[in-house]
Amino acid sequence: MLNDVMVAQYLERIGYRGSTSLELSTLRGLHLAHMQYVPFENLDIFLSKPVSLSVDALFDKVVLKYRGGFCYELNTLFFELLTALGFQVHMLSAKVFNGSSYGPDFDHMLLTVAVNDKQVIMDVGFGDSFREPVFLDISHSIQLDSVYDVEQHGLNFILYRRKIGMARSPQYGFTLNTHQVLAFHTMCVFQQTSPKSHFTQKSVCSIATKYGRKTISNGRFIISGKNKRTEYIIGSESEYREILRKNFKIALSEDCCLARLMAK
Structure with a gap:
């Protein structure tokens, strides 16, 4: 409670x-x-x-x-x-x-x-x-x-x-x-x-914005809204960490294995 x-x-x-x-x-x-x-x-x-x-x-x-x-x-x-x-x-x-x-x-x-x-x-x-x-x-x-x-x-x-x-x-x-x-x-x-679970297939972090969403899916960063969609490949672990911090306010510990999150 x-x-x-x-x-x-x-x-x-x-x-x-x-x-x-x-x-x-x-x-x-x-x-x-x-x-x-x-x-x-x-x-x-x-x-x-x-x-x-x-x-x-x-x-x-x-x-x-x-x-x-x-x-x-x-x-x-x-x-x-x-x-x-x-x-x-x-x-x-x-x-x-x-x-x-x-x-x-x-x-x-x-x-x-x-x-x-x-x-x-x-x-x-x-x-x-x-x-x-x-x-x-x-x-x-x-x-x-x-x-x-x-x-x-x-x-x-x-x-x-x-x-x-x-x-x-x-x-x-x-x-x-x-x-x-x-x-x-x-x-x-x-x-x-379980390998049959949707949640073990790919990592995801997604949040609603005023007109759409921001999503990290494995090593891709996707922004959607107002009939527009942009997607690009995250180039490095440091960029992944910065996108998490800036867009989701998530600060993962330095010892996290980001390669697992970015795996294709």
């Missing part, structure tokens, strides 16, 4: 200075700030540093050390922040769609929050995804170049995304069954260690 001092530090970390009242506007502001200040990244996996889902470890990594993380880390810590602020929030399990089929249970963690007699999903750990909460029962949430919809099929829900000018595609499926963080531990270990 986050205490008042930790909550203040967390809000400072994500640059949030708005209201903390139990309103939808607060959830919108917090979600957007989190997406723009805390990167989605899996660098520790390639640096052979096991991920811990304890609140103290996550707070130290994300808030005090200005790092990011993947879904289990970021949404667990965001859950703690929202809970400390007084919101009614729950953890949900999702099955990620890989282009042809859905993954297993607990493949992904997202959050649901009840506010003003409405229910929204929140997810600050899915990389290039929605920036503001999406209602469970209202279609066509337009955010930048994408439209998000949640469709219900019996007890199952599917989040869809349609980029302007492109076909709609599912992002993940989920139910409203709630879970404790312990239920995600097995899949969290799998995602870090």
Whole structure:
């Protein structure tokens, strides 16, 4: 549980200075700030540093050390922040769609929050995804170049995304069954260690900007936004370190093996 001092530090970390009242506007502001200040990244996996889902470890990594993380880390810590602020929030399990089929249970963690007699999903750990909460029962949430919809099929829900000018595609499926963080531990270990895991295939560090994203993918630096995309190869470990520092505010220790992060 986050205490008042930790909550203040967390809000400072994500640059949030708005209201903390139990309103939808607060959830919108917090979600957007989190997406723009805390990167989605899996660098520790390639640096052979096991991920811990304890609140103290996550707070130290994300808030005090200005790092990011993947879904289990970021949404667990965001859950703690929202809970400390007084919101009614729950953890949900999702099955990620890989282009042809859905993954297993607990493949992904997202959050649901009840506010003003409405229910929204929140997810600050899915990389290039929605920036503001999406209602469970209202279609066509337009955010930048994408439209998000949640469709219900019996007890199952599917989040869809349609980029302007492109076909709609599912992002993940989920139910409203709630879970404790312990239920995600097995899949969290799998995602870090299995050669079948998407997270062991390439290193990534990505963050939302006002109009797009900045992303390091292995040894490539990609900037997108306003219908523009630039990409170039990072030429050296020192340049990689400088891009991390300048664009993501991440300062890795000098003994980190950056060659693992830059491997093609």
